[in-house]
Amino acid sequence: MAIDKATAGQADSLNGAQVKPDRVVDARGSFCPGPLMELIKTIKAQPVGTVVELWSSDRGSSKDVPEWIKKAGHDLLYVLEEGDHWRIGVRKAR
Amino acid sequence: MSKVNRVLILGGGPGGTMVANHLARRLRGRIEAGALEVIQLTASPWHTYQPGFLFMAFGEAPLSRFQREQASLLVPGVKLVVDPAEQIDAKGSRVITQNGAIYAYDYLVIATGSYPDPTRVPGMAEGAHGFYTAEDAVRLRDALRRFEGGRIVLTVDVPHKCPVAPLEMVFTLDRYFRSLGRRDGVEVVYTYPIGRLHSLPPVSEWAAAEFERRGIVAETFFNVQRLDPESRKVFSLEGSEYDYDLLISVAPHRGARVISDSGLGDEQGFVATDRYTLQAAGYDNIYVVGDATNLPVSKAGSTAHYEAEVAAENIAAALEGQPPSHRYDGKVFCFIEAGGEEGSYIEFSYTRPPRPARASPMLHQFKLAYNELYWLSARGLL
Ligand SMILES: Cc1cc2nc3c(=O)[nH]c(=O)nc-3n(C[C@H](O)[C@H](O)[C@H](O)COP(=O)(O)OP(=O)(O)OC[C@H]3O[C@@H](n4cnc5c(N)ncnc54)[C@H](O)[C@@H]3O)c2cc1C
Numbered sequence: 001m002a003i004d005k006a007t008a009g010q011a012d013s014l015n016g017a018q019v020k021p022d023r024v025v026d027a028r029g030s031f032c033p034g035p036l037m038e039l040i041k042t043i044k045a046q047p048v049g050t051v052v053e054l055w056s057s058d059r060g061s062s063k064d065v066p067e068w069i070k071k072a073g074h075d076l077l078y079v080l081e082e083g084d085h086w087r088i089g090v091r092k093a094r
Numbered sequence: 095m096s097k098v099n100r101v102l103i104l105g106g107g108p109g110g111t112m113v114a115n116h117l118a119r120r121l122r123g124r125i126e127a128g129a130l131e132v133i134q135l136t137a138s139p140w141h142t143y144q145p146g147f148l149f150m151a152f153g154e155a156p157l158s159r160f161q162r163e164q165a166s167l168l169v170p171g172v173k174l175v176v177d178p179a180e181q182i183d184a185k186g187s188r189v190i191t192q193n194g195a196i197y198a199y200d201y202l203v204i205a206t207g208s209y210p211d212p213t214r215v216p217g218m219a220e221g222a223h224g225f226y227t228a229e230d231a232v233r234l235r236d237a238l239r240r241f242e243g244g245r246i247v248l249t250v251d252v253p254h255k256c257p258v259a260p261l262e263m264v265f266t267l268d269r270y271f272r273s274l275g276r277r278d279g280v281e282v283v284y285t286y287p288i289g290r291l292h293s294l295p296p297v298s299e300w301a302a303a304e305f306e307r308r309g310i311v312a313e314t315f316f317n318v319q320r321l322d323p324e325s326r327k328v329f330s331l332e333g334s335e336y337d338y339d340l341l342i343s344v345a346p347h348r349g350a351r352v353i354s355d356s357g358l359g360d361e362q363g364f365v366a367t368d369r370y371t372l373q374a375a376g377y378d379n380i381y382v383v384g385d386a387t388n389l390p391v392s393k394a395g396s397t398a399h400y401e402a403e404v405a406a407e408n409i410a411a412a413l414e415g416q417p418p419s420h421r422y423d424g425k426v427f428c429f430i431e432a433g434g435e436e437g438s439y440i441e442f443s444y445t446r447p448p449r450p451a452r453a454s455p456m457l458h459q460f461k462l463a464y465n466e467l468y469w470l471s472a473r474g475l476l
Contacts (some may be wrong), residue, residue, distance in 0.1 A: 029424050029444030030370075030390035032257050034293035038390045040317060041252045044346075045361035064289050071315050075296045 019077050019089055021053035022046070028057040028085050036068055043074065043092050049093045051077065055083040065090075070071045099169040099413055102199035104165045104187060104352075105181050106136030108395045109384030112203035112402035113409075115474035116170035120410045125171040128280065130413065132171060132198065134164075141167055143468055144155040144255075145395070146458040148262055150231040152270055153239070157228050167472050171378065179206075182356040182467065184377050192207055199378050201409045202360075204365055205402075206350035208255055208393055215251065216348045220342040221323030222348070225263060225379065236271070237340060243337030244280035245362060247328060249318045249348040252287050255385055255393035258430050260284070260344055261301055265431065268308045282309075283336060285316035294440060296450045297430060322336035341366045347393070349386050364388035369444070370421045372405050389424075391444075429461040439459045 025042050027035035036054035042052055054065060062079055065088050069076045071086035099358075101117060103110045114134045124130040147397040148158030165174050181190040185395055188198045201259055210226045212218035224230035234426030246267060252258045264284045273278040284291070284305070290298040291305070291312055300456055305312055321330040321341065329335045349363030358374070359367050366375035367387040382396035383405050408418040424444030431437050442448035451457065470476040 025390075027390040031442045031448055032293045032392045032426065032428075033254075033390070034288065035250065035390070037252045037293055038290045040287055041362070042250070044317075060295075067289060068315060072317070 018079065019051060020049045021089060023052045024055065025052060026055045028055050030056070030058070034058070036052050036065050037057070039065060039088075040068070041091070043072075046092055048092050048094060052090050052092070054088045054090070055085050056088065059086075061088065095217040098128065099124075099200045100198065100199050101132050101201045101203065101409060101413075102128070102132045103132070103203040103205060104182075104189070104261040105205035105207060105350075105384070105386070106134060106138065106174075107205060107384060107398065107442065108347065108468075109207070109386070109398035110134060110136065111141065111164070111180045111403050111472045112474060113168055113203050113381075113383060113406045115169045115313075115472075116403060116406035117165075117410060118169050119474060120336070120414065122171055124413070131173065133173045134168070135175050135177060135179055135195065135197070136164060136382065137176070139164055139176050141472065144226075145259075145465070147225050147228060147231040148266065148279065150228065150260065150355075151225045151238070151268060152265075157232075162469060167469065168368050168402050169473065171310075173415060179352045180355070182352060182358060184358060184374070184380060187379065198453070199379075200411065201381065203405060203409070204353070204380060204382045204386050205384045205398070206352060206386050208253075208308065208349055208364070210345035211255070212343065212345040213349045215318055215320060216347075217321030217323050218343055218345060219317070221326070222341045222345070224345060224364070225259075227346060234342065241280075241340055243276065245281040245283060245337065246340045247336050247338040249285050249316065249328060249341065249343040250287055251318060251344060253347050253364075254344045255347060255453045257293060257392050257394070258297070258428055259447075260286070262431050263298070263342065264310055265308070265329055266303065268310060281311065283311045283313065285313045285330070285470045287315070287317045289314050294442075294448050296448060297440065300430075300438075300450070300453075308379055321424065347385070349464055350354060353386065360388055369424065371418060371472065372401055372422055381409065392426045392428065394426060394428060395468075397425075400425045400427075404459075429457070429464065429475065431458065431461060469476075 011065040033062045076093040079086045128402040141164045143160040177191040291301040292298040308357045316330045353359040365382045367382040375460045383401040385393040404420040407420040411419045436453040438453040
């Protein structure tokens with residue numbers, strides 16, 4: 001398990017193993033609508049405080065997902081690279 | 095006498111219709127011998143080709159142009175019942191309808207689609223126009239006819255069906271007002287939930303160049319939080335806002351009410367579905383196709399089409415006592431109108447990234463022709 005260096009600095013907690021997600025969104029293999037859209041859909045339907053983990057096989061997600069999380073004011077918890085996909089943890093903050 | 099098997103199909107859109115026709119063709123012998131019943135339950139005697147709504151919104155064709163009688167689309171052997179499902183008793187393998195009929199089944203296919211629900215966003219039901227239902231398209235047509243000028247903002251919520259329709263909407267708005275000689279008095283603003291103009295990067299790049307050429311304004315990372323119909327303002331959850339004179343929104347979608355009412359859906363009423371087998375999670379005898387699934391693939395007619403073939407083949411195999419023979423690989427095919435007289439298409443799957451075809455007038459003509467060919471495709475002839 002490796003930490004994506006480009007985004008590691010933005011994450012509050014980098015140890016994904018310590019946070020247990022309430023929900024996993026498996027968006028591996030999703031090109032359209034795409035992993036970020038799947039994440040937005042799920043986050044909107046959850047109460048504040050929920051931890052969602054996104055699985056994405058799209059390299060771009062390790063950049064554009066954290067960017068949206070920041071813009072939308074949620075907390076990026078971790079970005080982990082795992083074989084052929086990324087696991088991105090986020091806590092709904094508002 | 096041996097037992098008669100029954101396959102029950104919920105929904106009369108492309109997904110349900112293609113499963114029904116595929117099964118009835120494949121298993122004609124069993125149906126004729128009285129060993130199998132294929133029953134389709136649907137909410138309406140009409141079959142609607144939804145891509146037609148875009149043309150309706152611009153007054154180019156009436157609804158009748160995009161509707162056929164469902165009965166006329168089914169091959170012999172499929173029994174059609176217009177009586178919507180009210181409750182799916184998945185544990186008891188039976189469905190109860192609005193009229194109170196009870197249908198036990200050996201295999202169930204859920205193809206009940208998705209619908210836009212503007213009531214999920216404060217102000218949207220009162221303040222916004224849409225083009226994802228026939229009624230909304232007619233209302234928008236009238237509003238566009240009366241529109242005297244100003245700013246038109248398009249917003250897109252997730253999840254939604256037909257990922258290219260919002261782009262097609264703004265390009266058609268541009269062309270509509272140009273053809274009326276009034277484009278100068280109209281500002282067209284396109285917004286999108288993620289950090290580019292479309293979820294597929296090649297489509298996004300192409301759209302960016304077209305926006306530039308046509309003077310369409312765009313804002314990305316825009317997820318609608320609420321609307322104020324009084325002051326005509328729309329606010330995003332990322333913190334930006336727009337004044338508008340006319341707002342067109344693609345509202346957040348939900349799965350059919352019967353799914354939530356039966357406790358089979360997620361928060362938005364979509365059924366948890368195995369991405370390869372298309373079986374509903376926890377139920378080997380329930381298959382899900384089309385917009386009703388929770389899969390991370392486009393909610394599009396072509397998706398429903400490819401999924402229907404897999405579900406029908408696997409149900410046929412099961413009825414013959416065989417293991418599942420087909421697997422859905424996430425395939426989607428979408429035409430993209432490239433504006434004016436050119437068209438393109440894009441094809442991808444879970445493992446093959448999209449690569450758009452070079453835009454050409456021929457592909458544009460093919461897309462127009464497909465509006466007619468669709469009816470053959472629904473019958474399973476194409
Ligand atoms: C404006 C617009 C443009 C589009 N453009 C394209 C395009 O260019 N290309 C493309 O591929 N896709 C396009 N689509 C998307 C496409 O129309 C849908 O993805 C497709 O119709 C999904 O098929 P479906 O069979 O899953 O659901 P639907 O077609 O929505 O059918 C659902 C069926 O279930 C029935 N039903 C609902 N509830 C019940 C119940 N309780 N019991 C029984 N029956 C029930 C309904 O009556 C209906 O017959 C477009 C959609 C829109 C709105």
